[in-house]
Amino acid sequence: MANQRDELAKAAKNYHAEADASPDFPLITGAGWLPTHPIELTESDPVPQLEFDIPDVEGIPLEGLTGGYVNIKQQMLSGNKRLSNGPTFRLSSINPLDDAPIFTFSPGHYYNYINTCEALAAELADAWKNGSNIGPGDLPLRGNPRRIFDLRWRSAFPGVNCLLVLKDYFNDYLSDETLRARDVFLMHQRGQSTLEAQNTWHVVPAGGHQPVSEDFESDVEQSIWWTAVREFIEELFDKEEAAGFRKIGQDFLSLPEVRPFVKQIFRKPGVAKVFYLGTGYDPVTTKPEILVCIVVNWRAVSSAHWREVTGQSFKGLKIVGNYEGEIKFREFTRERLLTEAVRPHEKESVLPAGAACLLRAADPDIFPLIAAACPSENIGHG
Template sequence: MSLNDGWTGRTASALQAALRLTHEAFAEHLGVGVRTVASWHQKPDLRPKSEMQQLLDTALDRAAPPVKARFAALANEPALDLPEGAAADAEVRLSADPTIVAALDWLDEHAHWEPGTARREVAARLVRLDVGALHDRGVRRGRVNQRDTARALADYYGEPTDDHGRYTARFGTVEASTTVLTRPDWLDLDCPLLPSHDRLKLTGVTPDDDLAMDEETAGRAAQRLAETLALGNRMVNMPLFRLLDVGVRKHAIAGSVGVTSFVGYVVTMDLLEGELVDALTTGQPTSRGTLPLRDAYLPDLAGALNVSDRMCAGGALALTAIARPADPFRGAADYLLLVQERSGHVINAARRLAVIPKGFHQPLTDFRADAQIGATLRREMEEELFGREDIDNTVGEQRHADPMHPSRLSEPMRWLMSGPGRLRMECTGFGLNLVSGNFEFASLVVIEDEEFWTRYGGQVRANWESSNLRQYSSLDAELLEELGNDVAWSNEGLFALMQGLRRLREIGGDRVNLPTIEWEIK
């Protein structure tokens, strides 16, 4: 590498990528405007003015040795020969998007590639991608229903071991089988999401993920990154809680979590669902030996249960029930039940039905306090139901010391938190989703005070993660039975729906008219 001839737009962009900074953060780091940084990406041959050259010199001189090493690798790479259009735009993200850069570094390290190999691998795939074909594949994937995946994974994993099995529920005339691996004492937890009961703890040191990648798995990871770039999917490398141990029982959640990176999950365990669904859409076998990624990462039930020795990310999701007063047109007082149709741009459960809120279990700023499941659900309520974009990590960087401080809460959430008996949050069940190995904390959120709907019902709205929001009445047993029979559900969403309705039937009184829901472990 030589800078004897000075900086160019391309080498300035390489320094930004090496520092893993967004346009805004890099501009602030240098003390320049964001438009200046953007111009370096748009005009790689541009030579900045002398004062800008000095700022870049200083930034490189002050950089840590690993940053300098990454910069050297990036600056010495030849410019990528990509066509005009979407792929050419994606080249900018290959260098400028800190999440993509972090993913490329992660892949180089875990595949034991020389630095820069992942970038070249992803770039080569970008050239060959047909974005139209990717959209067509998304449509085909959306046609694979929940029952198809449940049957396929039942065949793949065979008979359950010990007292674990796949969650099945009978709801009226409906029998719902899922891919959620659970056990009797992980269900009907009736666990209030309060510190005295919600005791998942952050461990001091997270063990290595120990994900050995061969040529097949590394190639699939590179393909995933290329497709993410081509489709413009949102992805931010925020910290992610990784489950290390779980101790769940009636009225109590216990266990431990560590912290891992989101990009490591995206290019490994999150690929399992796509591999399975693509096999189903093309009529390919889904038995052992035919799904290379599943065979490598989640080959058997014993491995699925051994969360301490694998990448086990996941989240919390809740059926939301909002008390409504009697209405001359709608009828008697009831609970409004919310169900979302997931967007095609989300990483998890794209184009599926799911309860809302639903989110990855991950910290904001207080890693220890945020290890509680209730912390994730309160954050997701703010983001997915009450429009708090400032806590959406796919929109911008988080700079507040306490994003969930009472003074920053939305008006609906502040009202809920300020009075006793207004908000009830419980964990209703726990399981491990065999689709991708994720842990799932199914929960129920009940807004008990019907004044909330009168005051704030018009402000409840879904964010970009949902393409549509449906509402159901807790008194409409016929329509809810039809909902439970819908094959568009995600497996974890159906699990949370059934467990949530089961608990709501117990506590809802005259506001609820539901048939008995009985679960079975198969």
């Protein structure tokens, strides 16, 4: 799983070929799951009520393994890190409308995702280990290739994968920022110590679609916009510890240490936009992957007043590597997006969801709309 994920993805795409609406795309999709244009997501987008009457699926038993696959995952963690069986949104259905997709969710838990979707990946890896072709009889837990579209038999915890584009980006220590400003996108080189998708390249920010409130108290947390903004703030502004407020049920985006970033970036007109690019299933895990692009005007963010938040003048987005890997900047062009989606890396591959984001952004009908978003001339300073 950790060392041959690209080969497993190819084998699984071939396995599901008869049901796959996008055979040349990294993810497995249904008809209409990839819109012809980017769909802007906003904070006011309606969300359906959580479907509490749908029970979660606790696990799929792997032959020869006592207990759930979560035990194997726990052993892979380094140091004293422990898995947490936190609440998740479990995808129930997808309605790919032209103007905005409609997702419905039911309650799930992380261990159930590991014991179903990640267990299916383990079955795939075990069947592929000899490098032979894989047929339906080789994956009895996965079953018929078309069964991937039936969401009732696994805990389908979605990922929200965000290609981050920074417009007019510059390093604040350079003296001539006007000449050096450029548009960039970010790539994440993930290491061996991560729980999922080890040794891969991916877009950033990216994370699971799950509530911060402990008991599914707020329907607003089902919003894809909400999760994209939360991941952006957690990963790029070092606010992951704020998720610990889950136990008191406080809205993450309203926390004192988080609210100023939401206000200055996502609630100020023209500074940032969030676009939906499509959905598909990861071929290895069958995990639903929601594809998003976040466009942020760096010049507008850097010119805002941040002293009350940080105690000093704001010095740019805190984009640093952590135990999961390193952040790399790439020039935002169609050619570079396409290159990063397929570029071979020694012992590493691009995660299918990451490659899918890059390819969608590079689509000739989508790229110009993303490139035109959040121009500096339309943004006031201060």
